[in-house]
């Protein structure tokens with residue numbers, strides 16, 4: 001069965017960050033042992049800044065939290081400036097009282113990827129599953145590194161990145177040649193098992209992807225459209241990323 005994700009449109013990217021951070025903070029306050037799914041990319045950065053602020057100003061307590069990140073580039077060491085582990089340290093973990101032992105990011109340098117991804121899935125299950133999963137969206141509708149064509153029941157696995165994603169992410173690297181071509185990503189099936197999903201999109205470059213995800217066919221051609229098969233999804237977008245077409 002498909003449903004419409006709730007769409008919350010607010011004036012600015014800062015308002016998106018405020019609302020999402022408040023929602024996450026409320027969930028942590030009511031359950032300090034929350035299992036949170038985290039995302040990288042530019043979309044969640046402002047939300048992480050608000051969470052850090054809430055930790056400093058209102059003593060938001062991260063000490064019992066468990067986190068699982070969506071993805072990681074294959075081949076990058078955890079301390080590589082563009083690795084997603086490094087991103088998470090810089091953008092959130094180094095600034096709050098989280099126990100790093102309870103933070104999980106796929107290991108881009110693991111020697112046995114099959115074994116690693118199976119263990120990643122098991123670790124999520126052992127933690128009791130993800131309560132809230134935070135997502136960004138690529139301009140081609142990808143979620144995590146699930147590119148168009150990814151199956152609705154896909155699990156954590158190795159994937160190849162599309163040229164579009166490589167070009168989009170090259171802004172973080174010295175050159176496009178430095179962007180890894182493969183990654184480990186949670187699957188769409190893995191993401192769909194979260195109790196609640198929050199997708200963040202800001203800026204007009206995301207408007208078409210949000211339109212396709214919310215109003216287009218539910219299809220692996222737009223991985224984010226598959227979220228419409230989940231019963232608790234909210235898209236938080238600023239005005240410029242809101243869909244510009246009618247259903």
Ligand SMILES: O=P(O)(O)OC[C@H]1O[C@](O)(CO)[C@@H](O)[C@@H]1O
Pocket residue numbers: 039040041042043044135136137138139143144145165169
């Ligand atoms: O938030 P950004 O930087 O626009 O990226 C969008 C999406 O692309 C990725 O960075 C992967 O390419 C995702 O992690 C993210 O959700």
